[in-house]
Amino acid sequence: MAMLEVNDIHTYYGNIHALKGISLEVNEGEVVTLIGANGAGKTTTLRTISGLLAPRTGTITLNGEDISGKSAHELVYMGVAMVPEGRGVFSKLTVLENLEMGAYSREDDGIRDDIDYAYELFPRLKERRKQVAGTLSGGEQQMLATARALMARPKLLLMDEPSMGLAPILVEGIFETITNINKEGTTILLVEQNALMALSVASRGYVLQTGEIVLSDTAKNLEKNPTVQKAYLGID
Numbered sequence: 001m002a003m004l005e006v007n008d009i010h011t012y013y014g015n016i017h018a019l020k021g022i023s024l025e026v027n028e029g030e031v032v033t034l035i036g037a038n039g040a041g042k043t044t045t046l047r048t049i050s051g052l053l054a055p056r057t058g059t060i061t062l063n064g065e066d067i068s069g070k071s072a073h074e075l076v077y078m079g080v081a082m083v084p085e086g087r088g089v090f091s092k093l094t095v096l097e098n099l100e101m102g103a104y105s106r107e108d109d110g111i112r113d114d115i116d117y118a119y120e121l122f123p124r125l126k127e128r129r130k131q132v133a134g135t136l137s138g139g140e141q142q143m144l145a146t147a148r149a150l151m152a153r154p155k156l157l158l159m160d161e162p163s164m165g166l167a168p169i170l171v172e173g174i175f176e177t178i179t180n181i182n183k184e185g186t187t188i189l190l191v192e193q194n195a196l197m198a199l200s201v202a203s204r205g206y207v208l209q210t211g212e213i214v215l216s217d218t219a220k221n222l223e224k225n226p227t228v229q230k231a232y233l234g235i236d
Contacts, residue, residue: 009058091134102151
């Protein structure tokens, strides 16, 4: 059974029909990516799964339980965390306070260990732990947004455009981190404009076009697909 199953969801912004029958699944332990042009519905899909938007019709299940009507904060308690597009750190809080906020849903004794793990994953955050998050560079804020989401100990991590606005050298580091997080046992659904990098870390992928899935396959097959190469990988 898939960890996450999205079945025929239709999501609207007012009268605008943004998602037109999206169906996808993510199995435990996978990295699955959604690729597509701007406006294709990738972020809307993640926002619907995470409870920030409610689908008008269709169902979303997590480990067999229907979560379609649940709010974002309820889903955090159920093991779903999101790294939002544009990073969205708490700009007036320090790095450490941001990490502590990421663990608000927990009452166990492992929070300090997980902060240490975040510093291990991102040594730069340890150096900046007392710094106010709004003064960090874009790359450092992306590291913090990712580490903050991991503080919830998610079973499923939703990542929205983690490489957006980053220098190429930092992009490689972010994708290396995604691979490491996945190896530690976190399942990941990744939305990413940089389709080549996304497919390099994913096992499977879905291609979205104007609110519909037009293609799904293994990441390796999508990399070789002439339509994908031309439209998203810059290969003629």
